Amino acid sequence: MKHLSRSLFGGAVALMSSVALAEPAKYIFQPPVTSVARDIFDLHTSMMWIITFIFVAVFGVMFYSIWKHRKSVGAKPAQFHESTTVEIAWTVIPVIILVAMAFPATRVVLEYKDTSNPDLTVKATGYQWKWGYDYIKGEGEGISMLSTLTTPRDQIEGDAPKGENYLREVDNMLTVPVGKKVRILTTANDVIHSFWVPEFGVKQDAIPGFVRDTWFRAEKEGIYRGQCVELCGKDHGFMPIVVNVLSAEKYTAWVASQKAAAAGVADEAAREWTKAELMARGEKAYGAVCAACHQPTGQGLANAFPTLVGSKVVAGPAIDQIKLVLAGRKGVFMPTSQMPAQAMLPDADIAAVITYTRNSWGNRSDESIVQPSAVKAAR
Amino acid sequence: MSQTTAAAVGHAHDHAHDHGDHGHGHHPTGFMRWLTTTNHKDIGSMYLWFSFTMFLMGGVLALGIRAELFKPGLQLWHPEFFNQLTTMHGVIMVFGAIMPAFVGFANWLVPMQIGAPDMAFARMNNWSFWLLPPAALLLVISFFVPGGAAAGGWTLYAPLTSQMGPGMDLAIFALHILGASSIMGSINIVVTILNMRAPGMTLMKMPMFVWTWLITAYLLIAVMPVLAGAITMTLTDRHFGTSFFNAAGGGDPVMYQHVFWFFGHPEVYIMILPAFGIVSHVIPAFARKPLFGYSSMVYATSSIAILSFIVWAHHMFVVGMPAAGVLFFMYATVLIAVPTGVKVFNWLATMWRGSMTFETPMLFAVGFLFVFSMGGFTGLVCAIAPIDLQIQDTYYVVAHFHYVLVAGSLFALFSGAYFWLPKWTGHMYSESLGKLHFWLSLIFFNITFFPMHFLGLAGMPRRIPDYATQFADFNMIASIGAFGFGLSQLVFLVAVLKCVRGGEKATAQVWEGAEGLEWTLPSPAPYHSFEVPPQVK
Structure with a gap:
């Protein structure tokens, strides 16, 4: 049964993926490349067969009944309304099927939970x-x-x-x-x-x-x-x-x-950077890290993210801005929200981003250039 | 004991009723009538209109989601607003639409089905309803405060909730109020059912809808305080420096999930058990044959309720539980399929060799049976922990719970609405509008949600405003289906309004095969359902 189902279902999947060539799978899990993913794929396939079988059986009965037991075709209602035997049967049989379904999954759970002896x-x-x-x-x-x-x-x-x-x-x-x-x-x-x-x-x-x-x-x-x-x-x-x-x-x-x-x-943290170098690196880092909230224009979003254009922090002493970027900050508009701390970024990125904000969008500041060494010192 | 209580309540009622008779001339009219009403039918109607309004609101939010996802890229919304849409869609549909709708049904039907004049605590009933509009208002207002509405998903997972603006606080307050309302409503239903049944109606002679609500009410009383606890801890973490869910202060973010889902999983059954009750009335009526296996239905419902307390962590298979925990919750979860299966088999046996007709209530009931079962099957797939590893937090799960919540709870609500509308209004609804509503809903529902199975299997996460291009086709289909489904619901509104205003007069019996005390009352049912308790043999 398992082999048959695997070849049938696997064949269908292979067909779909061969049509799609290198495209990702669209109807089913992506092609597995680990033993766990393959086991999950197979578990899912066998589940689908069991479910399809039960589905066809149960709803076959229902649609037969809808077809045959209609008033319009002259069906007279029977009056039976209980049977302990039947109730016990359709309680016990599903228990057996369900445990049979879950049992093969047990081995896979133990397998994916075993993180011992990694390379x-x-x-x-x-x-x-x-x-x-x-x-x-x-x-x-x-x-x-x-x-x-x-x-x-x-x-x-x-x-x-x-x-x-x-x-x-x-x-x-x-x-x-x-x-x-x-x-x-x-x-x-x-x-x-x-x-x-x-x-x-x-x-x-x-x-x-x-x-x-x-x-x-x-x-x-x-x-x-x-x-x-x-x-x-x-x-x-x-x-x-x-x-x-x-x-x-x-x-x-x-x-x-x-x-x-x-x-x-x-x-790079040790040496002195030129303004042009800092601005180029800063623009890139700003786009990757900051623009999602403060926007590429530096203007932020009303009621959500503060603008950097004309910001007091950006115009003020560099050390304050370095500390803010390193530690993050409680939100300005939302008392409980916050700008995430950026301490995981390299010194050069932080220095460059700060330099970039101090020299963009018409911003002016006395300390317009920040060197990576200053960031390193502030950590 | 219950005999004497019933007598006492009966007596108290007679007393109140005398006053009512004297006071007929002083009934307030207009808005004051609705504000001060203590009548179960008035309150039931208000619950139903409230939940339908919230259903439309939640639906508009859903269409906002689907419009953005129509094609890849960010077209309409900023990602933060998209997150508000998904969050508030969930909160409003669960707490504002589905739950109050079932309470509305309980208000209308429980007294009529057990032969009582009204609910046990009439004034508390009024209060539990009138708590809802302020809560809804808080949710609406939250869109307009700085930072916007809550955007952490309807599950409000910590510590993301700590980053939200005041919209989160408003959502927490709204949930507290809705929870208080649910608890009061549940106490009222339990007391009404246990104390005010007509003479001769033993527990095992109660209609299935009453049974399912009795069990649901106990579930609500058990778990709503748990939710209140979880969100209160969130609130104090946000504002008062506690660290229940903040690891930096010694708390545990995963603890929130355990507490939330201890509420959340029984909540799933709170939203489906009364639906089972409704379907258990509709199918026998239109099969013209008694419900098959009444007592096993009662036992199955109870088993589902009990099991619902020991399966919560199947929502958390990927948080990193020990293997023993994963295995326990996997086996417990698949066991829930047993009593659920018993119910489906019983309904099929009820249909078997009946004499069926397919008016709108029956169409929705059969549609429920068919499509809800598909949700049940995908539930089994999700229950197998290794498979869940691949589909947790993907669109597969979105498809699964919409199959059980929309095709399950919502279709059953529609089925019940068409079934009892003639009793409520005294008029027959338009059968052609009803059928149109059913077929449009069924078809568009599947166009919307069936492709989501494929999206999930192929790897599209849920709650994202933009997606990789290989998911484009199915998202487009789902979005078209969603707009079709949304617009189809307006047919229901028209059908109900037409039925309220007029139409063919309904008889007391309404449906040839319907059984139960409510069908012995004239249509529309009198203001005080049973002034003299009927005798149940």
Whole structure:
């Protein structure tokens, strides 16, 4: 039965996906690339067969009855109205069917809960509204990055045609080796987020103040796209999770390039930046981090997000603005809301963004240039 | 004990009634009549009109959601307003439309079905209704305060709720008031049912609608205070520096979810058990055959109610529970399918070898049976924890609970409305309008919600204002269906208004196969239902 159903249903799915070529699946789960995802796929397939069978049987009876037992075809009502035997039968038989349904799932639960002996451990931190990845243990230990949506605003607002990976593309992908057990620790910085990659059969809430874990072992190289699935505020729909699965050699090379880049970040905080450099970097960081609330125009939104144009903070002493960006701030309009703390950004980004706001939209300030070293000192 | 109480209440009523007779000339008219009424029928009508108004409001919000999702990209709303739409759509439909509608039915029908003159606590009845409009007003006002309405989802998960503006406080106050109203309404229903039944009507002779409401009322009394506790803790976390759900202060955000769903899962059955009751009257009437397995229906309803208290964490399979917790809640959840299945089988057995006709109430009841069962089946799929891992927080879940809430609760409400309208108004409704309403609703409902199963399976999360382009086709279909479904509800409004204003006179019996005390009263039913208690054999 299981083999038959798998080949029938799997055949149908294969047909659909072959028609669609590389397009993502549309009617069913994305093609699984881990053992857990495959088990879930099979569980779902067998559930669908059982349900379809019961559905046809029960509603076959109903429609037969509707057809035959109508007053208009001369049906006379019978008067029977109870039978203990029948009641017991349709209580006991469903219990057996249901336990039979749930039993195979038990093994899968135990399987996906077993996070022991990972080859690589990565902490995924949910921020409003991006993901941070810290490589805790295993090859690549010490790598740390933020992963932000790269889809341009004009695509979202309909001023440009939507790209191939619309809303599911990021600047820094979570990169892992193929065939290795990767344990993901989830946590969050502000509110609850949820880490989901459909192809891996991995979904785990990221809860502020707590660490939870899940795992996957990707069997195929490639890029897999998921997104946050727990409502986390305004830009919940705009924080994708993109995982790049590499071969062992490519992964080792990637780790080396990340280490080199990390060394560069340390250097950039130490050196003196020109205004042009800061403005260019600041515009990019502003677009990725700040524009969602303060808007690309810097004017914010009435009753929700304060304007930066002519803002006292932006015109005032630089140190106050540095501290505000690092620590976040209780909302101006909403006493209980707040601007999230941005301390996870590199010193250079914070310095550049502050410089950018102080020299844009007609803003003027005595301290118009902020160096990364000043941010480092303020931490 | 219950004998003497019944006698005492009966006596008290006679007394009050004497006064009523003397006071006939002093009945206020116009608005004051409705403001001061203590009559179960007046209050029932106000509940029903209130809930229909809220249904239209919640519907407009839903159309706002579907309009934005018609195609990918941000067209109409900012994401923060989109979140307000999803949140308030849920809050208004659950607490403003579905729950008060069932209380309206209870007000109209419980006294008539048990042979009582009115509800036990007539003044409290008035008060429980008049709490609703201020609560609704708070919800409406919340759209216009700085920061807008609550935008954390109808489940109001912490700690996102701590980031909201005063709109969240207004929503919390509204829920407190609605909760107080529900508790009072439930106490009234329990006391009425236990004390004011006609002589000879033992518990196991009560009509199914009365049974289901008795059980629902106990559920409400048990869980509404739990919700009140959860949102009060949210309120003090927001304003008074407590840290119930704030990890930085030693609290636990997941604790909120446990408390909320301990309310939330019984709440699901609060919204469906009275629907089961309605359908259990309609199907026998139009099959012209008694309800099959009455006592097993009662036991099944009770089992569902009891089980509903031990399955809450199936809403939380992905928060990271230990394997033992996941397995317990998975097995407990699939067990709920057993009593639910018993009910469906009993209804089918009632139809079997009956002599059926398909007037509008029966159409909605059969439609309920068919489409609600599909929601039941997808519920089973969601109950299997590993599968839920893939579909939790996706459109699959949205499809599932709209199949049970719209095609379940709402279709049963429509079925009941057409079934008892002639008794309430004294006129027959227009059968052609009723049938038009049914077929439009059924077809557009499926166009709206069936594609959402595919969206969820393929990976579209819920509560997002914009989506990846591979989801575009089904979203467009769903949006078209939603507008069709919304507009179809205006047919219902026209049908009801026409029926209230006039139409063919209804007989006392109304339906050939209908059974129960309410059909012994003339149509429209007299102001005080049973002035002399009928004898039930």
